[in-house]
Amino acid sequence: MSYVTANQPDGTPTWVDLGIPDLERAMEFYGALFGWEFRVGPAAAGHYTTCLLSGRPVAAIVPNPDPEATTFWWSVYFATADCDRTTQRVTDAGGTVVEGPVDVMEQGRMALVRDPAGAQFGLWQGRRHIGAEIVNEPGSLVRNDLVTPAPGVARAFYPAVFDFTLDGNDDLPDLDFTFLRRPDGHEIGGILGSPDAPASGWVTTFEVADTDVAVDRARAAGGSAGEVDEMVYGRLATITDPFGAEFSVIARAAGPVDGTGR
Structure with missing residues (x-):
């Protein structure tokens, strides 16, 4: 298992959670x-429910507080050693x-912010809760990617906030894809x-x-799924849960394919 035992370096996806309308149904799925x-x-904590793999936290689900909400999505939180300082960097770079x-x-300590292209994400300064304690293993977070119609704006913003470097991707020449490092x-x-x-x-x-x-499991449990896509990094599919929240799953190909930090 790829265990995480301390706070991740700044800018690493460290936690994901999902607000849904039916907690029991979400746990079943x-x-x-x-x-x-x-x-x-x-x-008192809004029934914030921790998802456990081998007894360790990997994600969370929580009843959505908005009874009129119709759109649901997994939210990603990036690690930071100083939430206030990183929040200031977000606004300095044009985010909100x-x-x-x-x-x-x-x-x-946490903040929810939005980049200039409109994508929302969280910042997490871990204390007792460091984030996902298992990553890059079946049943756990392996990566997060930003999909945007305004990639130029995003490519300027995230390096300004997290000191990321940008790297092209020769493996996917037909896609406008840039690695964040x-x-x-x-x-x-x-x-x-x-x-x-x-x-x-x-x-x-x-x-x-x-x-x-x-x-097959997703469909049997009441979700839906697109076709499986064989790509250079493994077999990928998009799954939609019973509430309409989309996410991806991948069985990675053998070899040094990066996942989230550890």
């Missing part, structure tokens, strides 16, 4: 898909603050320019042992 177990938080920075009890050279994700994208958003990808099996 994601438990059947990934084999997750769940630790339901108290009502949606919420925070604010302390989350003794767990950490931490200052130490580790790939944390990428930016996909897509003129047809209706909006900018971060796509969450979970690793699975077998993409075809995961697709």
Whole structure:
């Protein structure tokens, strides 16, 4: 297992969560898909429910507080050693603050922000909660990529906030895709320019042992899935949960294909 035991370097995708209208239904679906177990938080914490893999936190789901919400998505949080400082860098680079920075009890400090292209993401300064404790393994987070109709704006913003470097991708010459790398050279994700994208958003990808099996499980549990795509990095599919939240799953090809930081 790829265990994480300390806060990740700045800019690393460290946590994902999902607001949904039916907590019990969500636990049924994601438990059947990934084999997750769940630790339901108290009502005072909005029933924030931690998803566990081998007893360790890998993600969270929570009832959406907006009864009229019709759109749901997995939110990604990037690690930061100083949430207030990184939030200031967001605004300095042309982004906006949606919420925070604010302390989350003794767990950490967080903010929700939006980049100039319109994509929302979170910042997480871990204290007692460091983020996902298993990554790059079946049933856990493996990567996040930004899909946007305004890639130029995004490619200027994220290096300004996190000191990322940009790197082209010769493996996918037909796509407008740029890798994002931490200052130490580790790939944390990428930016996909897509003129047809209706909006900018971060796509969450979970690793699975077998993409075809995961697709069958998702459909049997009440979700839907697109066709499996064989690509240079592995077998990829887009899955939609019973509430309409989309995410990807991949069974990675053998070889040194980067996942999220560790």
